[in-house]
Amino acid sequence: MKVSKIDGQGNHLLLECYDGNFDSLNDENLIKNFLEILPSKLKLNKISEAQVVGYNKEELESGISGMIMMAESHISIHTYPKKNFAVADVFSCKEFNVEECLRILKNRFGFKKINKKLIVREYERD
Numbered sequence: 001m002k003v004s005k006i007d008g009q010g011n012h013l014l015l016e017c018y019d020g021n022f023d024s025l026n027d028e029n030l031i032k033n034f035l036e037i038l039p040s041k042l043k044l045n046k047i048s049e050a051q052v053v054g055y056n057k058e059e060l061e062s063g064i065s066g067m068i069m070m071a072e073s074h075i076s077i078h079t080y081p082k083k084n085f086a087v088a089d090v091f092s093c094k095e096f097n098v099e100e101c102l103r104i105l106k107n108r109f110g111f112k113k114i115n116k117k118l119i120v121r122e123y124e125r126d
Helices: 028-041 098-109
Strands: 010-018 051-057 063-070 075-078 085-092 113-121
Touching: 010 063, 010 098, 028 051, 028 063, 028 075, 028 098, 085 098
Parallel strands: none
Antiparallel strands: 010 085, 010 113, 051 063, 063 075, 075 085
């Protein structure tokens, strides 16, 4: 079943991204730019500048983490360039287009495979 949009109190998209481009995954400016443009592409409203921090040790776990806050919640990404791997997270209380998000990620970072999990966060009242 192909899901492109889903309604609920909060849509939480969890992504595991494989076989990306080393140089793109290791570029703090590219990651910051990605975080700055993605909210508007998904018709969401950013309320902060993207924060991006690199961790550059020799271990395989070295990489870059970035996050941007939106009126609807947040987007984060954690890259592991030496593994050609990243994890990303888009959480919004507003509906957004999942397939557009995947397309942008693939174009920016060259991922060959993306595993996705979409969770509807619901608000329950007694």
